[in-house]
Amino acid sequence: MRSFGPMFRLFRVAAGAVVFAAIMVMLGCATASGSLFESEVSAPTERRVGVTEPDDTTAEDEDDEEEEEKVGLAIRTSPTGADVFVDGRRTGTSPLRRELPTGQYHIVAEKDGYRSAELFVSHVHDQYQEVRLELEEILGRLYIDVVPPDAEVRTGFRSVTPGRETELRIGVYPLAISAFGYETHRESIVVNENLTTTISVVLEEAPFRVDSFSARVDHFSPTDPGLLGSASFTVVVSGPGSGEYRVEDSSGRVVLDPIPISFTERSTTVRWDGHDTGGSRLPDGEFTIVFTGDNDIHETHSVSIDRTITRRARPVFGGAAGTLYSPLPASFP
Structure with missing residues (x-):
């Protein structure tokens, strides 16, 4: 049994060395851009161990530079x-x-x-x-009375609470008051030293309209597991109302029957995953999203289905920046 003692210790040392080497390899693979060790990998210059880089700067020159600064x-x-x-x-x-x-x-x-x-x-x-x-600071005060009372009031980049006196530095400010369902009120105000500037505003009701109709991407692939797997479009409206959207192919044939939308806030986002009314996947091609709403609103946006868009899976040890899957350049819109 004694003869096996040294061999057993040697085996334990060898096993420990293999485990250590495996850990080092894993850490080395993970030190690509985006890992926790990015600062070590992205060092701009290489330095050889045990070699002193020549330095032409003398102590006198360093003292002169420091004194000059x-x-x-x-x-x-x-x-x-x-x-x-x-x-x-x-x-x-x-x-x-x-x-x-x-x-x-x-x-x-x-x-x-x-x-x-x-x-x-x-x-x-x-x-x-x-x-x-x-x-x-030289300060003045601003008091704003607005109808409706829950309107958003901003003086430049600062938010102001209606019905409450607010201290501001003296000067001229752009004032914007807005509320869902009302027209935005804009004017310039002057805040004077040790005085209170009082503003009273009654917002006008806004008729229902679409202020913007936009899509996040112009092409998508239904087989993509991420954000490129559907077409999303955002409708920004002036106030409460209703509408619907449908999808037509390049010949004008309706492939997705109208779907109703109720607008209860300024911005609403809707997604289409590339399926028709029956739930079947549509082929690659050009399609048109048609939005209609109250007050004879009619908006359109073109989008294409393109299954050549790919997103390949990458392992975390391949240098993905903090995620399990990293998109390739081809997958970006």
Whole structure:
């Protein structure tokens, strides 16, 4: 039994080495673009182990570069983008850095909607110095009364709650008020310092209409397991209403009988999987989606069935970017 001891230990070491090698191979396969180790794989340059790259930059040159970067007067503001004046002369927009002679300077920062900030600073030439100015917002108030009360109110990129006073920085704002079933109201408003700007708006009811009728793709393959396996189109309407869509082939023959749609929100998306009314798959070819609705609305969009569009399965260890299946370029619209 003793003679088998060394052989058994050798066998365990060999088995461990095989398992380790297998793990390394799997990790190596997974280090393609999109894996957790992308930063290691996508290193822009190769470096040989044990070889020192030549560097022509001396310590003196590095010191000179660092000293050159740290020379001058750096002026920063909060918020950024303020006009900076040095001794009454506009110098630029913050943040900035300027090389100035030794002396005392009067620095002013100005920005629309903010109170100007200023300071005096003593600066020594060939030295680095940083100063910061804080600009205070100048505020006013906005109050909007709108019918219907659940309308969406926006001043530029900011949402405002109707029936509630809102503080805004002074200035001119584009105002947009919208609600499903109503025409959008637009105007420009002015918010003044320490004053409340009051706006009252009654939205006008909008007749039912289609504002847009669009498809995500112009061709699809019913055999595709993903998003290219059906044709989806989106109808954006002005308000509540009803309509229906049907599908016609290139000769104008109806292959999918009308399907009703009830619009209860602004945007509605409908999908067609390439089957006819009886549930049979239609052959490749050109088709037309016809949408009709209230108020004699009639919209069309052409789409084609093309089974040459393919999406091949790829294993996760083949470098797929975080998914089990990765689409090929041919599968994109």
